[in-house]
Amino acid sequence: MLWRMRLSRLFRDHHVQHEMRTHGRKNGFVTKGQEQRLARWLPKIGLMAEQTLSDCGFSSAAPIVMEIGFGNGDFLVHLAEIEPEWQLLGVEIYLPGVAKAVGRLEDAGVISRCRISQLPAQMVLGRQVAEQQLDGLYINHPDPWPKVRHHKRRLIQKDFAALLVSRLKVGGFIRLASDKPDLAEWMRDILDQTVGLRNVAGVGGFVPRGDDRPFTKFEQRGIKEGRDSQFLHYVREA
């Protein structure tokens, strides 16, 4: 049975900002069980709005990797399982997605190495992550906003690309995926022109999928609808 999120006030006080407008869905329904898990885990692993990544209990000796827009958490759980040394920061504005991911991270026994935020990635990176603090960044199937008049809502924009680079260590990576060719090319064109980033496939290129990737919900949806995804891999240079 679906249940309106009774924690929303507490959750909003600590996790939601109202200063930045976002266009995707944010709140919604969670099950009672999910609500209980959020109440149990968010005080421990939620990156509160007033916290920074430096004071969230992560070690400075282990890599920190961020996933933006983790959806229901498929990819984040997979990363935590295959990279046991990594500390993971997951950011997702859609509360039911946060709720699903928290449950999956707990079930997989990897939740203590994760921090979760429901704030928009632009705010988390701008205010809570320091320059050169991240070892890597994943962005899988960001919202395509297909209408030309909505392109400005797309996550990857020139300014945001510069922010991403500034938060990466030299040698750190950005990996992206999209099942929408128009969006994949949009992201590639912006990132190819971003100072400090090198496209591993060469300018204009895409990398192969790689067998170690899990199929996220949106990659699977693309396949069902007859679309293969495209993948990008960038490295921060000095």
Ligand SMILES: C[S@@+](CC[C@H](N)C(=O)[O-])C[C@H]1O[C@@H](n2cnc3c(N)ncnc32)[C@H](O)[C@@H]1O
């Ligand atoms: C198309 S879904 C893809 C979900 C998942 N990565 C996948 O591949 O299945 C895009 C996700 O990005 C989230 N999102 C959109 N804008 C965001 C932002 N500014 N910060 C964090 N998450 C965002 C949306 O809520 C949505 O869950």
